[in-house]
Amino acid sequence: MTTRASVLVTGATGNTGSRVADRLVALGHDVTPAARRPTDTAGARGVRFDWHDDRTYAAALRGADRAYLVPPVGDPDPAAVMLPFLEQARAAGVRRVVLLSSSAIPVGGPGVGQVHAALADGLVGDWAVLRPSWFMQNFTGGHLHAQSIRESGVVSSATGDGKVGFVDADDIAEVAVRALTDPVAPDTDLVITGPEALSYREVASVLAQVSGSPVEHRQLTYEQMRERLIAAGIPGAFAAMLADMDRSIAGGAENRVTGTVERMTGRPPRTFRAHAERALAERVRREGPRA
Ligand SMILES: NC(=O)c1ccc[n+]([C@@H]2O[C@H](COP(=O)([O-])OP(=O)(O)OC[C@H]3O[C@@H](n4cnc5c(N)ncnc54)[C@H](OP(=O)(O)O)[C@@H]3O)[C@@H](O)[C@H]2O)c1
Structure with missing residues (x-):
C-alpha cells in the first residue's frame, strides 16, 4: 500500500x-x-x-x-x-x-x-x-434496460447501429482507486472504456447466448425513447438528455476504445461476455436456476 x-x-x-x-x-x-x-x-x-x-x-x-x-x-x-x-x-x-x-x-x-x-x-x-463510457451493469443491474431484458427479453434504444465501448463498473472502480491512492495523482481526465465497442444489437446477442433465452434489440426513434424514459418516471429534461445521448451514439460519438484500464491497473478491461457470464452466475446463486 x-x-x-x-x-x-x-x-x-x-x-x-x-x-x-x-x-x-x-x-x-x-x-x-x-x-x-x-x-x-x-x-x-x-x-x-x-x-x-x-x-x-x-x-x-x-x-x-x-x-x-x-x-x-x-x-x-x-x-x-x-x-x-x-x-x-x-x-x-x-x-x-x-x-x-x-x-x-x-x-x-x-x-x-x-x-x-x-x-x-x-x-x-x-x-x-x-x-x-456506458456501464455494462446497465444490462444486468437495476437499470431500466436490465429490467426490460428480465421482464420481456427486449432492450430498447435509439442508438441504431451505433457502437459503444461498454465498460464494467469494476474496471471503473479499479481506475478510481489508483487515481485516489497512487503517490502522484493523474491531474487529468481519463476516458475509460471496455475492450471492444458493441452495438445494442450485439449486446442483445451476447446476452441471449449467455442466458440461453431470447433477447432482442428494439430500435426506437428519439421521441419514442424520450417518452419511454418519461413513462418510467425519469423527469422530462433528463429523459430528453438521455434520449439525445442515444442519438449521438447512433451518429458514432461513442464508437471508441481506450487503453486507460490497462495503463492504470496493469491488466486489460473485462469483456461484455465475461461480465454477462458473471452476472448470470451471481443471479443463479441468488435466485436458483430458472425453470
Ligand atoms: N450508467 C451509465 O452507463 C453511466 C455512464 C457514464 C457515466 N455515468 C454517470 O455515473 C453516475 C452514476 O450513475 P449510476 O446510474 O451508476 O448511479 P449509481 O451510482 O448506481 O447511483 C447513484 C448513487 O448516488 C447516490 N445519490 C443519488 N442522488 C444523491 C444525492 N442527491 N445526494 C447524495 N447521494 C446521491 C445514490 O444513493 P442514495 O439514493 O442513497 O442517495 C447512489 O449511491 C452518473 O453521474 C452518471 O452520469 C453513468
Whole structure:
C-alpha cells in the first residue's frame, strides 16, 4: 500500500461508489461511505449525505483528505451544489478529488463538465475526472434496460447501429482507486472504456447466448425513447438528455476504445461476455436456476 488515505466516497450505495469503497477498505484505507440512504461497508460506517442538503457535508468530510465524487444523479445543474461543496472540502483538508463524469461530457461541457473545469483550474489541488463510457451493469443491474431484458427479453434504444465501448463498473472502480491512492495523482481526465465497442444489437446477442433465452434489440426513434424514459418516471429534461445521448451514439460519438484500464491497473478491461457470464452466475446463486 502507498500511504494510508482517508477517503470520503459519495454514491457509496451505487454502481461505482460501492465498488470503490469496498476496494479501499480491503487495501486498508480509512473510508467514509456516504449516500442519502447510507450502508456500512466492510466495517466502514456509512454517513448520510445529500448533495441538496449542505447540513450533511461536515460529517461526511470529517477527517477526509481525499474524495470520490458521484454527482447528484438527474440534477440538471450539479455544479450549483458541487462547487460550494468543493470549497468546503478544501477548507476541511481534502487535497485530492476524483470525480465521476462521463465519456459524453467534455471539460467545460454542460452539467458536471463545469465541475470538471473547476478541478482542472486547481480548485482543490490534486484531481482526476473519470469519463467512463456506458456501464455494462446497465444490462444486468437495476437499470431500466436490465429490467426490460428480465421482464420481456427486449432492450430498447435509439442508438441504431451505433457502437459503444461498454465498460464494467469494476474496471471503473479499479481506475478510481489508483487515481485516489497512487503517490502522484493523474491531474487529468481519463476516458475509460471496455475492450471492444458493441452495438445494442450485439449486446442483445451476447446476452441471449449467455442466458440461453431470447433477447432482442428494439430500435426506437428519439421521441419514442424520450417518452419511454418519461413513462418510467425519469423527469422530462433528463429523459430528453438521455434520449439525445442515444442519438449521438447512433451518429458514432461513442464508437471508441481506450487503453486507460490497462495503463492504470496493469491488466486489460473485462469483456461484455465475461461480465454477462458473471452476472448470470451471481443471479443463479441468488435466485436458483430458472425453470
Ligand atoms: N450508467 C451509465 O452507463 C453511466 C455512464 C457514464 C457515466 N455515468 C454517470 O455515473 C453516475 C452514476 O450513475 P449510476 O446510474 O451508476 O448511479 P449509481 O451510482 O448506481 O447511483 C447513484 C448513487 O448516488 C447516490 N445519490 C443519488 N442522488 C444523491 C444525492 N442527491 N445526494 C447524495 N447521494 C446521491 C445514490 O444513493 P442514495 O439514493 O442513497 O442517495 C447512489 O449511491 C452518473 O453521474 C452518471 O452520469 C453513468
